[in-house]
Amino acid sequence: MKFLLSNDDGYSAPGLAMLAQTLQRYGDVVVVAPERDRSGASNSLTLDRPLTVRKAANGFYYVNGTPTDCVHLAVTGLLDYRPDMVFSGINNGPNMGDDTLYSGTVAAATEGFMLGIPSIAVSLAGYSGRHFATAGKVVEQLVERCLEQPFVQPMLLNVNVPDLPEEALGPLCVSRLGRRHAAQPVIKSQNPRGETIYWVGPVGTVQDAGAGTDFGCIAAGQASVTPLMLDLTAYGQLDRISTWLHR
Template structure:
């Protein structure tokens, strides 16, 4: 089996080294990741310039592009390795709720899924480097089970690992996405020349962390697994929208 690994934190991030080390115990592994932190770029492609691909001393490939670019590179520009599974992460920080729309970690998995490759995004609900041991043990446990019990249908799963010690994990919960109230403030500043510049501020508060959501269950100490889908069609609105536009003549 061949496993392609990417992320959005960059090829030097600790999480991708952990995920590669774990996956290598089960399969052939290739890492293709951004050359720098590309958090928050979502599914963006680099279309305004060519990409560069380089190999690091540890054998990882790094790309001058986005996580989505990396999946294309791993699938098409390095033809000697055809992935059977794509893993993205382990992200330094959670990817839950509507944050998944912005996540480059989730985007890499999504792009693989669009190519017909089973894919999983892994994230750790901590960004201070305190629980990488938990992340490693959790990833090993999940991969061992997955590869011994391969799903019968294509998968796109978003997995979040709680910020607790390994012995304090409460179990695994299959969850839906929660909701976060996005009110990123704009932080105005001035550069050394006195010109105004602006930073996007921190994300808003969680508005839906009920039982059964990824926010709620991960905070309670559970590993959360959320199956995702690509189709954004609002099927429950098709009839109403059809009736709304009946009177127009084109």
């Protein structure tokens, strides 16, 4: 298989190195990742300036753009072949519930999916970064399952893995996205010139984290596997909006 890898933590991130090391056992790997941390970049494309692609000493390509830029460039012009799968990660930190809308990790996989390639985003659901190897083992399970029974059509999966030793990990858990409460207020401070500056506040507390959610799986010591879709149409409101417009 031919794998395209990206992330949002930057090309030098340890999770990306673990992902590449894991997938090299299953086929050819090329890495195209941002030159720096682009966490929270979501699905943004850089349209106001040209992009450059450089090659690091470890063979990874890095781009002065977003995770979406990286995958888009790789698939639409940088590579002379079409990857069989796109993997994004392994992110240092969870991407669950509402956070998937902001995640650059998920965005890189989403771009692969939009270009018609089966794509998987993988995140380590903790911030200590102690057990990237555990997430690597989950990636192995997913790839081996793909080899045994390939996707009939492109799929977009969001995978979160507890930051635990491999022996403490439960079975894979197919889940839906949970929900958070609203984000906490911005944090105000002043710069040396006396101007007010703002930091985006912390994420809200978990609201919907019961059985069957990605939050619930992680709390139970299981890796969550959530299939995602991109159609944002609120089908249940079509008739109501039509009536509202035409009454």
